[in-house]
Amino acid sequence: MRERLTNFLTGLAEAWSLAKPYFTSEERWVARGLLAAIVTLNLMLVGLNVVLTYWNRDFFAAIQVYDEKTVVHLLYYLYIIPPGSTRPMPGFAELVVVYILIAVYAFYLNQMLQIKWRQWLTTHYVENWLTDRAYYTISLSHNPGAVIDNPDQRISEDLRDFTANSLALGMDFISNVVTLFSFVFVLYAISGSITVLGVTIHGYMLWVAVLYSAIGTAITQLIGRKLVPLSFSQQRLEANFRYGLVRVRENPEAIALSRGEGDEQITLRERFQAVRDNFWAIMRRTKLLNFFTIGFTQIANIFPLVVILPRYFAKLIGLGELSQIPMVFGQVQGALSWFITSYPNLVAWRATVSRLHGFREAMVAARAAAVGGPRLGQPGTALVLDNLTLTLPDGRKLLDHASLTLPPGEKITVTGPSGSGKSTLFRAIAGIWPFGGGQITPPSGSLMFLPQKPYFPLGSLKRSIAYPAQDSTISDDMALDALSALGLGHLASRLHEAGNWGLQLSGGEQQRLALARALVATPDWLFLDEATSALDQELAAKVQATLTKRLPHTTIVAISHHDGAGQRQLHLADGVLTPAAEPVA
Known part of the structure; x- marks a missing residue:
């Protein structure tokens, strides 16, 4: 457990060391401004989701009592105060328009920050790779552990994946944290209480969501922890196979004159065999993970209804509350289960961070070594x-x-x-x-x-x-x-x-x-x-x-x-x- 925690903290530290230079660079104000705008828009989406749960409650409550006028108003009117409520509720059409605008611009600005960040990182990685002939010194190392494989892939693909996944996972994490704090009090308030073995548990649906998510997170980590090194190896093996293909493309005459096609086929077959074998290992581990995560997600869709139905049949809540509670429960449980649903992306992101951090450290060491010698x-x-x-x-x-x-x-x-x-x-x-x-x-x-x-x-x-x-x-x-x-x-x-x-x-x-x-x-x-x-x-x-x-x-x-x-x-x-x-x- 301590080793896994250390690896997790190391990954965060490495990721921060890769991200910090850009957000403190000459472009810091543009970068920070875009980041703040993206965070703000994502938080607005969370707020709209909260509003939608209350809209859903009022809508089904009106359906339950056959209130056609309120149903129509909730669908199309700008604002309405539903019967039995003291707060105004926007119409669904207006909510959808606002939601689409915010979601589109949140994605657009995310892509803008992504390409600006990637451009800055690419410029600096290329500069550091070429300055003081770091690329040359790295190639001279007789220590296999010091040789950085496929620097072209690390600069082109890994930097692309790092910026895209860092923003996607970061925004998703922030949204889920805000979602959790936005809905946790709502769920506690609407859950009511239940008595178990003489003990009354207030807001019991909240504690059910916490327990359900905690068990799921622990099992996910247990099953999926081996995916990180496998993902790292897959990136390396894919790049090695691609490099073998490039070698054939760059040396066609020498291979043709030597009648070396058979040997090249053997080499490429061996390299792809390594890709395939590692991918099979990923497939087997992912299959086990999917059995759990997909089942976990599907059960989560019906689980809150099963838990809350006894209160409905006891006529302690109406149809509106019955439709609202699973939605709120899903938001809380989904936020608490972020680690489970994001695990495959976290694995790929962790491998990318490790490769980029290792590449950067190798360039620093190579540039330091370049000042040695005569x-x-x-x-x-x-x-x-x-x-x-x-x-x-x-x-x-x-x-x-x-x-x-x-x-x-x-x-x-x-x-x-x-x-x-x-x-x-x-x-x-x-x-x-x-x-x-x-x-x-x-x-x-x-x-x-x-x-x-x-x-x-x-x-x-x-x-x-x-x-x-x-x-x-x-x-x-x-x-x-x-x-x-x-x-x-x-x-x-x-x-x-x-x-x-x-x-x-x-x-x-x-x-x-x-x-x-x-x-x-x-x-x-x-x-x-x-x-x-x-x-x-x-x-x-x-x-x-x-x-x-x-x-x-x-x-x-x-x-x-x-x-x-x-x-x-x-x-x-x-x-x-x-x-x-x-x-x-």
């Missing part, structure tokens, strides 16, 4: 490595206390066996590698890094050439000139065509398209991580000659498995970075 000094005239140590996330050293100065103006080749840490050295120079120590003094001016497998943003071919700048920063002539210089003139007519260029172009074309960025950006330092590995030797030589000619003032540092003639050599192996004294002839 220190970056103030830019200088040369690239200086001072006592530099680089390690993998598991602690294995790739570079051990290396010191080196690389002046500008040279063409430098970095060689070494695969896995020796050449690419990691580039990552450290770029300032994105968070594991290691020592200091790196970057060179002044602009630096550009091109990996072996280029990345192309969504959009036009021109945008891929300008990336990471916007395509408006370069002219069409600049883009076409870069394409022509690298043997990609056949793509000129597609300059403004939007496409998935990582799939539509060959590996060699992709690498040359990425190198076109260097020609239009003219960086002071260009770092190439096997950026021509997909080209044949003759074409690679032409591309290198083009870079040398078109970028005469750019210092080019290239990773290669082969020695570069006429270039200064650096060799990395077994944690040692060994420079050659002079360029290789």
Whole structure:
């Protein structure tokens, strides 16, 4: 019991920590104003429900005595004072019009707050995910528990569900609390009393409602408590299956050339099998829960009548009171049973809160870790490595206390066996590698890094050439000139065509398209991580000659498995970075 209470309080604390930033942000007054309006409209709906129970009593009381005039007035007139009553009662038509207007605008404003809240959260989650390369540091973790699965789902779907369900459950809870306090005194007053074993119980229908709801809540929690971890797992497994489908979509050529359809089918089948098995577990548990909750709800429809009929047959109450008491009892019992009726939604909401809270904590930890690793000094005239140590996330050293100065103006080749840490050295120079120590003094001016497998943003071919700048920063002539210089003139007519260029172009074309960025950006330092590995030797030589000619003032540092003639050599192996004294002839 204590563990369940702790989990419940933890969930509330996590939910509040997710919600608080928005309601204290720069949009707080709009957010609070919308929230206050929604709460007010929902409370007005509760008030109208109270009025409707009294309208229902007066209506059936008039039917019981065949008072046709009062019945007609109660249906259509604006106000009427029913016989035997001292308070005016609005007509049903007017009540319905007011009720519809309030209900429609309560829902409309709820959606308005929902989209504003989601937009704010999405903006900040995306910003925190990308700032300080948290997305990159998270992906490097060797601890499976620290790896956040499917961040795309958490930002798109979980934020949507969190805002929608938080508002829905929150408004529902507030409405039920107000409903409880609005109807509890009414039920106590109209219930009368009953004598059991010589003890007179006043307002006994109220105590019946409390007992009935308490038993139902306890049983619901007992049956449904295992749904929370199952719901959490279902969200994760669904996202894993969807990611597997995305992988096939993004790598069709590699899969087709490898005849890998069978293996992909096995992978997707296994992932969906996990989805299915977990869903079956949810189904079995939900079936037990539904047996109880549906039965509980259906019995609640007739239960108050069974309890109150003896008083009616004893002629202690009339038909009006007989029709009113079950309605009021239902309102009180429904408010007390909110936990039962909302349990499935609470389960899904709790799982969503847990995923978002874990994601946020992972981003905070990743951003903190990003400030670790080698220190970056103030830019200088040369690239200086001072006592530099680089390690993998598991602690294995790739570079051990290396010191080196690389002046500008040279063409430098970095060689070494695969896995020796050449690419990691580039990552450290770029300032994105968070594991290691020592200091790196970057060179002044602009630096550009091109990996072996280029990345192309969504959009036009021109945008891929300008990336990471916007395509408006370069002219069409600049883009076409870069394409022509690298043997990609056949793509000129597609300059403004939007496409998935990582799939539509060959590996060699992709690498040359990425190198076109260097020609239009003219960086002071260009770092190439096997950026021509997909080209044949003759074409690679032409591309290198083009870079040398078109970028005469750019210092080019290239990773290669082969020695570069006429270039200064650096060799990395077994944690040692060994420079050659002079360029290789």
